[in-house]
Amino acid sequence: MATRLSGVARAFGDRVVLDSLDLELRDGEFTALLGRSGSGKSTLLRALAGLDPEVTGTIDVTDSVAVAFQEPRLVPWKRLLANITLGLDAPVSKAKEALAEVGLSERSDAWPLTLSGGEAQRASLARALVREPELLLLDEPFSALDALTRITIHQLVLELWARHRPAVLLVTHDVDEALLLADRVLVLDEGRIAHDISITADRPRHREDPGLVTLRTTLLAALGVSPEGRS
Amino acid sequence: MSVVELARPVEKPRATPKGPRRRVTAWHRWLSPLALLVVWQIASATGLLPERLLAAPAAIASTAVELTQAGTLPTAIGVSLQRVLIGFLVGGAAGIVLALAAGLSRAGENAVDPIMQALRALPFFGLIPLFILWFGIGEEPKILLVALAVSFPLYLNTFSGIRGVDGKLAEVATTLKLSRGQLIRHIVLPGALPQTLVGLRQALGVAWLALIVAEQVNATTGLGYMINDAREFLRTDVIVVGLLVYSALGLATDAIVRLLERRALAWRRGFLA
Incomplete structure (x- = not known):
């Protein structure tokens, strides 16, 4: 079941964060949601996750969300x-399989506070995926990881997505991450989806891919950043 | 030159094994209490410290042996322990049940918390005259005083523990579609446990205190009675034995809770270490 949002709105006091937003997420599609800090990316994700009782509008979403x-x-x-x-x-046994998938079989008896940041994030992915969700929501799950761990986990997420094929909504502020992972990149601005760009490049992708370089410039401009510095 | 002296410890080989040194230091810590005992013994022997004020350490030790052999001390300990245990169980259960009622729902909080906050302000030792009027001078007023004293620290700590559970984990519970019962069992209660254990230690402390007070006022059995009775006969040795037993029992129950903490909060150990 595809996910459909129409006329979704949310304000915190006087500040309107989501303003009559419309969006459809297709089955099995990997979508990245970009936006400047405070643009409402996480608010949108929380609305989809059912964590925000005060959001208004129509949210037609599967029960199977992780x-x-x-x-x-x-x-x-x-x-x-x-x-x-x-x-x-x-x-x-399914939980054990899920831990094996993220390479944590040997840590299954460990206390969470003894895990490294990367291990804990992999465990969090396993906990989400073991539920075989139709929609997987990822709220900047890579932002606190070091650069090397992040590369490994990007690969892992792509593998898991290819195997289980949930629709994915990845909230991120990292344009390169969006370009490397997603089929579709959305830019949230002024409470609405301001840009909706498909990425057809084959995976694995490389940052230097000329098509991606052009897209990066477009997306950075959409986010109000010029790659050559201030213009 | 002071500068050279300051620099000297750094020049020492760092590989000096730490174990023996630490044992030496631990032994040093016994010196001053032992010295105090010796001074005390000498003061008693020379008559500087009359026995009607404070008995000599040696006399106290032999009295302790006598009281144990005569069975007086074990009986008194048994009676007092039983009072603390029953009072602690009753008061602890009441405190925790009320904290759950207040912590898990707004309606419960509105019903329970104002009363508990108001009662907390009462000086509960001041209730002894009322308790005697209500319950006589048998076991009930003593047990109830202990129960009352115990219930507040457990209530307050468990309540704040429940309310202090990380809201982010509650969100996780929502996304994992936990039922309310599962949320309470897997997230709220274990999350409140560290604070409840703090309350438990405080509660044990006041439990002994409440017992001592209750047993001083009116008792025909127990440690407090033994101490009070000894006062009549100026037996300072018996009084000191009684006090030492109280503190040993207090330390023992505290050690039990600390053991409990180590087991129940094992998940924090990796984090704290």
């Missing part, structure tokens, strides 16, 4: 495996 947050948000008093199985109907 979220990976910016901080991994593992439950600290549950060992890793218990974090994955929390609220899960499926048998434990």
Whole structure:
């Protein structure tokens, strides 16, 4: 079931963050949502995740949604495996498979506070994916990782997406990340989807790909940044 | 030259094994208490410290042995322990149940919290005369005083522990589609546990305090009675034995809670270490 939003609005006091926004997310499509800081990217994601009771408008979204947050948000008093199985109907073997998929089989007995940032984020992905969601919401899950870990996790996310084929909405402020991962890039500005760009380049992609370089310039301009510095 | 002296420790080989040195330091810490005991013993032996004010350490030790052999001390300890235990269980259960009621719903908070906050302001030792009027001088007023004293720290800490649970984890629970029962069981209660354990230690402290006060006022059995009875006969040795037993029991129950903490909060250990 595709996800449809129409006339979605949200204001915090006088500040309008989402202003009668319309959007459709297609099944199995990897969408990246870009926007300047404070543009309402996370507000939109939280609305889709059902975490914002005050958002108005029509949100037609599947029940099968999973979220990976910016901080991994593992439950600290549950060992890793218990974090994955929390609220899960499926048998434990599925949770073990999910941990194996993100390369954490050997850490299944570990306390979350003993994991590294990359491990915790992988665990958070496993916890989301084990639910076999139709829609996977990723709220800047890579932003706190170091550059090397981020590259590895980008690969992992693409592999997992290719295998499970959920629709993905990745909220990010990193244009390169969006270009490397997504089929479609949205730019949120003034509370609406200001740009909606398809990326057809084959994966794995390289930053130097001429098509992507052109897109990067376009997107940076859309975000109000000139790659050559101030113009 | 002071500069050279300051620099000297750095020049020492850093590979000096730490173990033996630390043991030496630990032993040093026993010196001053032992010296105090010796001074105390000498002061008693020379008559500087009369026995009607404070008995000599040696006399206290032999009294402790006598009281134990005669069975007086074990019986008194048994009675007092039983009072603390029952009072602690009753008061602890009440405090935690009320904290759950107040912590898990706004209606519960509005019903319970104002009353608890108002009662908290009452000096509960001041309630002893009323308790005697209501419950006589049997076991009930003592147990209830302990229960009352215990219930407040457990209530306050558990309540604030529940309210202090990370809202981000509650959001995770929503996205994982946990039921309300699952949210309480997996997120709220374990999240409140560290604070509840703080409350538990405070509660044990005041439990012993409340017992001591209750047993001083009116008792025909127990440690407090033993101490009070000894006062009548100027037996300062018995009084000191009683006090030492109180503090040993207090330390022992505190150690139990710390053991409990180590087990229940094992998930924090990697983080704290």
